Amino acid sequence: xxxxxxxxxxRSCLSEPYTYGDFLIKVDSIHIPxxxxxxxxxxxxxxxxxxxDGCHSFKTFNQTVKNNDIMIETWGSYENKNxxxxxxxxxxxxxxxxxxxxxxxxxxxxxxxxxxxxFMRQITVN
Numbered sequence: 001x002x003x004x005x006x007x008x009x010x011r012s013c014l015s016e017p018y019t020y021g022d023f024l025i026k027v028d029s030i031h032i033p034x035x036x037x038x039x040x041x042x043x044x045x046x047x048x049x050x051x052x053d054g055c056h057s058f059k060t061f062n063q064t065v066k067n068n069d070i071m072i073e074t075w076g077s078y079e080n081k082n083x084x085x086x087x088x089x090x091x092x093x094x095x096x097x098x099x100x101x102x103x104x105x106x107x108x109x110x111x112x113x114x115x116x117x118x119f120m121r122q123i124t125v126n
Contacts, residue, residue, distance in 0.1 A: 031094070046094070054087070062075060
């Protein structure tokens with residue numbers, strides 16, 4: 001009987017799904033300071049839902065710069081080690097991306113979304 005119990009316990013531990021992966025987060029909005037000054041760091045704050053349970057988390061920002069266009073991707077991770085995820089909503093909640101501009105001008109901040117769309121904010125750096 002003890003052998004059967006141990007086998008069942010080990011089997012249940014091994015059969016729990018382990019899933020993981022990275023994904024592009026849908027950003028609902030961003031907040032950028034009204035005034036951007038040359039060579040002075042500032043934060044862009046990001047808002048949106050990362051995931052519908054505690055196995056989701058923010059991972060990183062990826063930036064691509066082409067001339068005065070800055071494309072930003074917001075990446076999250078999903079990691080489920082034990083088959084159970086806490087029942088909580090996970091938000092970006094103002095996650096910050098720090099930036100500094102070294103050349104004055106008009107810049108387009110383009111946020112890339114998971115559905116291959118994007119939204120843009122234009123800023124002026126003095």
